Amino acid sequence: METIYGYAGKIARINLTDSTVTDVPITNYVPKYVGGRSVANRIFWEEVGPEVKAFDPENKLIYMTGPTTATGIPSGGRTVFTGLSPKTLPEQYTWSGMGGWFGSELKFAGYDGLIIEGKAKEPTYIYIEDGKVQFLSAEKLWGQYVHETQEMLEEIHGKDVKSIVIGPAGENLVRFASITTANDNAAAKAGFGAVMGSKNLKAVTVRGRGKIVPADIPKVLELRKTMNNPPMRLNPILNLEGVEAGANVNFKVPGGVKQAQVACCYGCNQHCDRMFLDVKSGTSRKKKNRVEKCVGIFAMDFTENCGWMPNQTFQTEQNHSAPCKTLSGDMEPPDMTDPYAKDLFNWRPADTVNFWKGNYDKGNVMMDLCNQYGIDKWEVTVGLFPWFSMGQKEGVFEGMDFGMPIDVESEEFVRYILDMLVYRKGKYGDILAEGMARAVRILGKEKYGDTIYHGRYSNVIPGKQLDIPICMETAWGEIFHWQGRGYQAAIDITGWLPCSLQLMVSSRDTQTVAHFHSTWDYYLAVKDDPYHNRLVPQAVIECETREDIKDSFTSCEWQAPDHYWPTMECEMFEAATGYPMTLEEMEEMAIRSRLTFRAILIRNYGRDREMEVNAVYPGLTYPDSVGLTADWDDWNDLVDLYYEERGWDKKTGWPTREQYEKYGIKEIADELEAAGKLPG
Amino acid sequence: MEKIQEEYGKISEKYCNHIVQYPPEVSLCAGCTSCEAVCAMVHDGAVSPSLSRIQLERGTVSMIHTIHACMQCRDHPCYSACPKKDKAMCIDEKLGIAYVNQEECVGCRLCVKACPFEPKRIRMNLDKPRPKAIKCDMCRTRPNGPACVEYCQVRCIGKSEDPVPVDDRGRTQGLF
Numbered sequence: 001m002e003t004i005y006g007y008a009g010k011i012a013r014i015n016l017t018d019s020t021v022t023d024v025p026i027t028n029y030v031p032k033y034v035g036g037r038s039v040a041n042r043i044f045w046e047e048v049g050p051e052v053k054a055f056d057p058e059n060k061l062i063y064m065t066g067p068t069t070a071t072g073i074p075s076g077g078r079t080v081f082t083g084l085s086p087k088t089l090p091e092q093y094t095w096s097g098m099g100g101w102f103g104s105e106l107k108f109a110g111y112d113g114l115i116i117e118g119k120a121k122e123p124t125y126i127y128i129e130d131g132k133v134q135f136l137s138a139e140k141l142w143g144q145y146v147h148e149t150q151e152m153l154e155e156i157h158g159k160d161v162k163s164i165v166i167g168p169a170g171e172n173l174v175r176f177a178s179i180t181t182a183n184d185n186a187a188a189k190a191g192f193g194a195v196m197g198s199k200n201l202k203a204v205t206v207r208g209r210g211k212i213v214p215a216d217i218p219k220v221l222e223l224r225k226t227m228n229n230p231p232m233r234l235n236p237i238l239n240l241e242g243v244e245a246g247a248n249v250n251f252k253v254p255g256g257v258k259q260a261q262v263a264c265c266y267g268c269n270q271h272c273d274r275m276f277l278d279v280k281s282g283t284s285r286k287k288k289n290r291v292e293k294c295v296g297i298f299a300m301d302f303t304e305n306c307g308w309m310p311n312q313t314f315q316t317e318q319n320h321s322a323p324c325k326t327l328s329g330d331m332e333p334p335d336m337t338d339p340y341a342k343d344l345f346n347w348r349p350a351d352t353v354n355f356w357k358g359n360y361d362k363g364n365v366m367m368d369l370c371n372q373y374g375i376d377k378w379e380v381t382v383g384l385f386p387w388f389s390m391g392q393k394e395g396v397f398e399g400m401d402f403g404m405p406i407d408v409e410s411e412e413f414v415r416y417i418l419d420m421l422v423y424r425k426g427k428y429g430d431i432l433a434e435g436m437a438r439a440v441r442i443l444g445k446e447k448y449g450d451t452i453y454h455g456r457y458s459n460v461i462p463g464k465q466l467d468i469p470i471c472m473e474t475a476w477g478e479i480f481h482w483q484g485r486g487y488q489a490a491i492d493i494t495g496w497l498p499c500s501l502q503l504m505v506s507s508r509d510t511q512t513v514a515h516f517h518s519t520w521d522y523y524l525a526v527k528d529d530p531y532h533n534r535l536v537p538q539a540v541i542e543c544e545t546r547e548d549i550k551d552s553f554t555s556c557e558w559q560a561p562d563h564y565w566p567t568m569e570c571e572m573f574e575a576a577t578g579y580p581m582t583l584e585e586m587e588e589m590a591i592r593s594r595l596t597f598r599a600i601l602i603r604n605y606g607r608d609r610e611m612e613v614n615a616v617y618p619g620l621t622y623p624d625s626v627g628l629t630a631d632w633d634d635w636n637d638l639v640d641l642y643y644e645e646r647g648w649d650k651k652t653g654w655p656t657r658e659q660y661e662k663y664g665i666k667e668i669a670d671e672l673e674a675a676g677k678l679p680g
Numbered sequence: 681m682e683k684i685q686e687e688y689g690k691i692s693e694k695y696c697n698h699i700v701q702y703p704p705e706v707s708l709c710a711g712c713t714s715c716e717a718v719c720a721m722v723h724d725g726a727v728s729p730s731l732s733r734i735q736l737e738r739g740t741v742s743m744i745h746t747i748h749a750c751m752q753c754r755d756h757p758c759y760s761a762c763p764k765k766d767k768a769m770c771i772d773e774k775l776g777i778a779y780v781n782q783e784e785c786v787g788c789r790l791c792v793k794a795c796p797f798e799p800k801r802i803r804m805n806l807d808k809p810r811p812k813a814i815k816c817d818m819c820r821t822r823p824n825g826p827a828c829v830e831y832c833q834v835r836c837i838g839k840s841e842d843p844v845p846v847d848d849r850g851r852t853q854g855l856f
Binding site for chain 1: 704705706707708709710711712713714717718720721722724725726727728729730731737738740741742743744806807827831833834835836845846847
C-alpha cells in the first residue's frame with residue numbers, strides 16, 4: 001500500500017441515531033482544504049443548512065486534526081471542533097480549538113477527524129480502537145465529573161487511552177459547557193460540551209497503535225529545534241512565596257505556591273501552561289494539580305485588569321518572541337539596541353476594577369470546579385462573577401433572592417452559584433445556565449446588562465473613571481477581550497480597533513487563535529488615525545489568513561505566526577506531507593477556508609454588514625483605558641476599508657462571485673446566488 | 681538537591697548506562713511526549729507510541745508523568761532468553777547493552793517475558809508483517825546519542841551515568 005504522509009487518510013462519520021460508522025476519505029477535501037478547520041468548514045457547508053438549531057440531532061459536531069498532527073512537528077497537536085454553537089448569540093456556526101493528546105491518538109487509530117451526527121437514545125460513549133468504532137453505554141459515566149469520567153474510562157480501557165469528555169454541565173445543556181481532554185485542555189469557547197450533551201454523548205475514547213509517517217524526518221527534527229527557539233531548560237517545581245503572575249496578579253500566599261510549567265499538546269517543543277501543584281480542590285479530592293494560561297489567573301485576584309506591553313502585539317526583527325514564552329517566562333531579554341525597544345517594552349498599566357481581592361484557595365476552587373463541571377472558565381471568570389461584583393456594588397440585585405447573599409469574595413458563594421447553574425437549580429440556575437448574554441436578556445438587559453459600573457479607574461490617566469456596563473458583553477454574546485474595555489483592556493486603539501474588526505466578521509471571540517499581531521512599523525503608521533488607514537484592515541486580513549492557516553495545518557496560536565519567518569507553516573506542511581507549498585498557495589488555501597466560513601454565516605444565519613457593524617459598535621461606545629470611544633462614522637469608514645480590501649461588497653458585506661471563483665469555489669457562489677445571497 | 685546529585689552520575693553494578701527520569705526537584709516532565717515521537721522517528725521513520733522504545737505513562741488528571749525506558753541490565757536476561765542470540769538479540773560490546781537486530785528477530789516474545797520490569801521495557805513492533813521486538817538501544821549508532829535526551833525540552837531525562845544537569849539559564853516570571 002502506498003504510504004500517505006502526514007494524514008491518516010479518512011474521517012469517521014459517526015451517526016449516533018442509528019449507531020453506524022462510515023469512513024469518509026480525507027481526499028474528498030484535501031488538498032483544496034488541507035485539514036483542520038478548513039476541512040470542517042467545507043463539511044459543515046455541505047451538510048448543515050439554515051433550519052438546524054444547536055441542540056437538534058441534525059447539528060453536527062466536527063472534530064479535525066491537521067496534517068502536522070502526530071508527526072512530531074511542534075504545535076501540530078492542536079486540533080479543532082466546529083459546529084453550530086449554542087453559546088454564540090444568535091446561534092451561529094463557529095469553532096473551538098483544543099490541544100492535548102487525543103488528536104494524535106485518533107490519527108494513530110486511523111482517523112484524521114470525526115463527524116458526529118444524530119442523537120443517541122441513551123447516554124452513550126464512543127470507543128475507537130485501531131479503526132474499530134464501538135457505541136457503549138455511558139450509564140455509569142453520566143453525572144460524573146470530568147476528571148472522574150476520564151479516570152473511569154482509563155480503568156475500563158487501559159491507561160494508554162485518550163479521551164474527550166463532558167461533565168455535568170454538558171449533560172445539562174449549559175450553553176457554555178466545554179469538552180475536556182488531558183491536562184484540562186478544553187474546547188470551551190463555543191459551548192460544544194452542551195452539543196455533545198444534547199446528543200447523549202458523554203465521551204469519545206480512543207486507542208491507536210498505528211503510525212503516522214512524516215515525509216521528511218530530518219526536517220521534522222530540524223523544526224523541533226528551530227521553531228521559536230525552544231528553551232531546552234530545566235523545569236523544576238518552584239517554591240514561591242505567592243502567586244507571581246506579572247504585574248497585575250501578584251500576592252503572597254500563606255504556605256507558599258508550588259509551580260512548574262507543562263506542555264499543552266502532543267510533541268510541542270515549548271511549555272506554555274503554568275501548573276500549580278497541591279492546590280485546594282473544588283470537589284472531595286484533597287489536593288489537585290491544576291494548569292492555567294492567562295484568564296484563570298484572574299480567578300485568584302481581580303483587583304486590576306491585565307496590563308499591556310506593546311511588544312505583546314507589535315514586533316520588530318530585533319524584538320519578537322512567541323506568546324508562549326511570555327507565559328512561561330522564557331522570553332529572550334529585550335534587545336535594547338533596537339531603536340524602538342524603549343517604546344516596545346513600555347508597560348501600559350491596567351485599569352483598577354476591584355472585582356475581588358487575592359485569594360489563592362478560592363481562585364483554585366473556582367477553576368477546579370470549572371474543570372470538573374466542564375464549563376468555560378472565561379465565561380465564569382470574566383463574565384459571571386464580575387457581573388455579580390459590579391451589579392451588587394451598583395445595587396441592581398436588590399430585592400432578588402439567589403438563595404445566598406452575594407459575596408464574590410467567598411468560596412462558599414462561588415461553590416453555590418456554580419452548583420446552581422450547572423444543575424439548573426431553581427429560576428436563577430436555569431437562567432444563568434444560558435450564559436451571560438442570554439441571562440441578562442431574560443432578566444432585562446437595560447437594568448441587568450447595561451447598568452454602568454462606576455468602579456473602573458484608569459491607571460494610564462490616574463484617577464480617571466471609566467464607565468463600563470456590568471455585563472461586559474461585546475458582539476455575538478462574547479465578553480470583551482483585547483478590545484480596550486473589559487478584560488485585557490489596556491491595549492491601545494491601534495490594537496483594540498483591529499481586534500474589534502476581527503470579532504465583527506467572526507462568530508465568536510477571535511483573540512484565542514488570532515491574537516492581533518503586527519509590526520512596529522504598522523503601529524507608527526496608523527497610530528494617529530487608525531480609522532482611515534488601509535494598513536489596519538490589511539493587518540487584520542493577514543491575521544485572519546494566519547488564523548485559518550494555524551487551525552488548518554495545524555499550528556498553535558502561541559507559536560505562530562512568526563512575522564519574520566512567514567514560511568514556517570509551509571515548511572511544516574512539506575515536512576509532514578512531502579508536498580511543497582509556497583506562501584502564496586498556503587494563503588490561497590486559507591482565504592478559501594475563510595470564504596467558506598463566511599458563506600456559511602451568510603447562507604445559514606443571515607450575516608450581512610448591518611448585522612455585524614451593529615453587533616460590535618455598541619461596546620466601542622464605552623471608554624478604553626484612556627477614555628477613547630469610537631465614533632459611528634469613523635467605525636463605518638473603517639468597515640468600508642475592510643470590505644474593500646477583502647474585495648467584498650461594501651453595502652452588504654457579502655463576498656462577490658469573483659472572489660469565490662478566484663479561490664476555486666464557484667459552486668458556493670452558485671448556491672449563494674440561488675439563495676439571493678450574492679451582491680447584485 | 682545534593683542527595684539527588686549523589687544518586688546520579690555513577691556507574692551501577694546492576695545496570696549499564698540507561699535513560700533515567702530525574703525527580704521533579706530537578707525537572708518536571710512537561711508531558712509533551714517529544715521523547716516518544718523522536719524515538720520512533722529515528723528508529724522506524726514514523727511516529728507512533730507503539731514504535732517508541734521509551735514510554736510516557738501519562739497522568740491524565742494529575743499531570744505527573746512517568747517515563748519508562750530499558751534499564752540496560754548488565755546480566756542481559758533478554759539476551760539470555762533469545763533463541764537467536766547474537767543474531768536477533770545482540771550485545772553492543774562498547775556500551776555493554778543488549779540491542780535488537782530486527783531483521784533476525786523471529787517475534788517469539790521470549791525476551792519480553794524475560795524482562796524483569798513492569799511495564800515491560802521490550803515491546804513488539806506490530807507494524808511489520810511478523811512482530812519484531814523493540815527495545816531502547818541508547819541510539820547506539822547516533823552521533824548525538826539518545827534522541828529522547830537531545831530533544832527533551834525540559835531536560836527531565838538523561839543518561840544515568842551523566843551528572844544531573846543544572847539550571848544554567850534561569851528564568852523570569854511570566855506576564856500573566
